[in-house]
Amino acid sequence: MLDLGARKLWVLEDGMFITDAGNLLGGSRRMRLRGAMHAVLVETDGALVLVDAGFGPEIPPPLADHYELRRERSLPESVRAAGRDPQEITHVVLSHLDPDHVGWALAEERVSPRATVHVQRAALEEARRMPENDGRRLAVPAVERGAGEGWLELLEGNGEVAPGIRVEVRSGHSAGHQVVWIEGEERAALFTADLAPAKIWLNPDLIAGVDTDPEAARRNRIEVLSEAEEKAAPVILYHEPRDFLVTIRRTGEGFEGVPLEA
Template sequence: MHPCPIDLGGVSVLPLRGGAFRLDAGAMFGMVPKVLWQQHVSIDENNRTALACNVPLVRIGGSVLVIDTGCGDKWDAKSREMYAMEGGSLCDALRACGVSPEDVTHVVLTHLHFDHAGGLTRWADASDAGCPVLNYPRAVFFVQKAEWDAALKPSELTRRTYLRENLEPLASSGRLRILDGGAAVLPGVSVLLTGGHSPGHQAVRIEGAERVMYHPGDLLPLSHHSRPAWIPAYDCDASVSLEAKKSLFARAAEEDAIVWTAHDPAAPAVSLALADGGRGFCCAAVPLERQ
């Protein structure tokens, strides 16, 4: 079985995977009691649940766009074991479908945590973990100002997720575009500043002739997070996340949009519909597989 491109009407979205890893399941659901979330996810002996780095490859006009870049492959053995990392990088996935990293023209980063920005760079020499270089030498990169500022000056709480080796080549590339709020990236592709999960977290809206797709970033890490109050402990401002989720998900439901999940191994894309008298959303996976 292979992933099938989603046709939005003149816009093609191919689901790719930029690696897989595991995080503590309790942290993934924050204040939600275990008796509730354990009905939806399985855990290993270390209380970790499986996560994927779901990355859409978007072809629109003559442009080739990716949203986020996965974990990358710069990890040492200790880190790989800690996060149970497996699978190839986004660059591997691109090459497997006939796309070179040099073909990518635009990279939108929902935020700069390691599992979204780690694939921006690689070590210049596989034997030297001291010189990172960009994986996408021709692309233009889009990041919110609040996110860039937070990543350059990480706090004690965020220094393990904002990693310098992912950022330094970007800063000196001359191809970094710092945004300050909502903006158009390409005709048919725009970003919305949401905050919540991180200071400058942004969502992406892609509009085709027939259908719309939203990439909410880590506002929707798993399909189970379609419940507005199910918010990971990792979010820097849960109250902002809550309001952003309610607003964005309601908009997606009204537009009958496809909605991307950042980390759901089983459902990279879903549809949302209002439920519970308009207080919540029901979620259904969008079939993506073909023989």
């Protein structure tokens, strides 16, 4: 648990996935990569906020041939291990609509059925334009259903979704991709989602094959990580398997993540 004064923050797990490097880096790469899924739970004034939501109960069938999922603990179990009930969650913030970020929030049996889900309208509009069976396209029916039924809010840019929980649109990996600042009285933490999901992506020049606007990804990564360094803000790296909570330090080749001391 990370104490930010008025906000308390838990980094949760939803298991690991294994995939071909080409699925993330582009091209044909005969190498397997593994990534974690570290959602964030924040206790703030009168609200319990979940940021991103893992793969859900299972990998969507159209993607099952591309990903292997391994779990010792699911996201709902991680919420309970933090001493909270998923039913208590009041808000879910989705950084974007990739399936490994939205699963438990958009599944038929949502992890937090009483919560309002927040996602950028631009993310939905981009997902609608994606090919059939694209991961983001798969989220469209649930997002549209949620907006129609009133449990999902389509955001239009930056703003505060709960006390001290501020979303900031930083596109590049996808349209409408949002990072999340968790702001206490004197200290803030940053959830970078897929703008900088692991330590290797702290290099601004490393562009993922799935980034829809590489130049925007590079520019926004530099700006966001520079601000995190200036504020000495802890940064949560969603896909980093081990050192997923770091502070940022500038190097000659970009940035590095320094594991946060307990």
